[in-house]
Amino acid sequence: MALFTFGTPAQRFAKKFNPLRDTVYDADAMFSGSRMSADLAALEPLAESVGADSAELADWLWLQFVVFRKRQLHTEGLPLGLRALALRAAKGGLTPTERYEQHYALGESALEAEDYDTAVEHLQQSSHWAAHEGATLGIDQKLGIREEIGYALHEAGRFAEALAHNRQLLADAQSAFGSSTDERLSGLINNLAQNAYELGEHAQAQAWLQQRLALGQASQDTDIVLDTLFQLGVLAHETGRPAEARALFQQRVDIARTKDDEDLLEGALATLAEFEEREQQGQPG
Incomplete structure (x- = not known):
């Protein structure tokens, strides 16, 4: 009598x-995220049966993490991704690019889940491996990862760690871009102002914002200019300089009037009106 074999658990x-993996990674494929999660969940016992430290289980965990991430279910998916990478790292063999x-995927998901310490840990690891000679990333991408680390911190x-991190990043970015007024520095300088503000270093926060304002003016970027004037106005108001705050909010109105943009002007006027109301009521910013 012939014996039928159905293959090993791995097979x-x-x-x-x-087939599920191929569908998820096919850029042109369309599928239901919830159905894919359910199909993968049905495979969990089989993945576990292959071995608690098997490559198959790691692959199952990672794919379910990827699907949860596509579904914006970051809190649910993050533990699966963390476990998958731990299994893969223990086995070794990951290339610098894979690492x-x-x-990076884990760091991004942790940011979305508002698990910021986990985000810092994995974005730092991503930055480390992105700098490896085996990883092919441009300077903008590498600096972008480091900027996300500062945000997560x-x-x-x-805040003190974020400030120190962002100071070094700014120096490196200025060197890489060959300029201290490159528009790509705007977000980073703004982050430095926020770091300083949270540490109670209001004069330093103002200095960073003034640097950002000069950058926006040099690049003729109205969005940067108006946003920075707003932040400077709020800071002036909060630190007891109402006349300076009024002048900054009025400057936003004056700039908006020159842009032939009704929405822009309406927003600037509304901000000025809100400031005036708060001043009359004696409210803080």
Whole structure:
């Protein structure tokens, strides 16, 4: 009598898992995220049966993480991704590019889940591996990862660390761009102002904002100019300089009048009116 064999657990897993994996990673494929999550969940016992430290289980965990991420279910997916990468790292063999990409995906998901300390950890790892000679990223991408680290540090309430990190990043970015007025520095300088503000260093925050304003004026970027004038106005109001605050908010109105943009002007006038109302009521900013 012939014996029928249905293959090893790994073979049975691959037969069911591989089509799902191929669908998820096919840029042109359309699928239901909730249905895909359910199909993958049904495979969990089979993945576990292959082995608690198996590559199959790591692959299952990572794909479910990817699907949860596509569905914006970051809190649910993040633990799966963390476990998957831990299994893969323990086995070794990941290339620098794979390490950069997977740490970055986890860092981004942690940001969305507002798990900022975890985001810092994995974005730092991503930055480390992105700097490896085996990883092919441009300077803008590498600096972008580091800027996200600074953001995560700030959101984690680690303001002094964020300030130190962003100071070094600004120096490196200025060197890379060959300019201290490159428009790409705007967000980073704004982050430095926010770091300083949270540390109670209001004069330094004002100095960073003035630097950002000069950058916006040099590049003729109205959005940067108006946003920075707004922040300077709020800071002046909060630190007991109402005349300066009024002048800054009025400057926003004057600029908006020159742009032939009714929405822009309406917004600037509304901000000035709100400031005047707060001043009359003696409210802080």
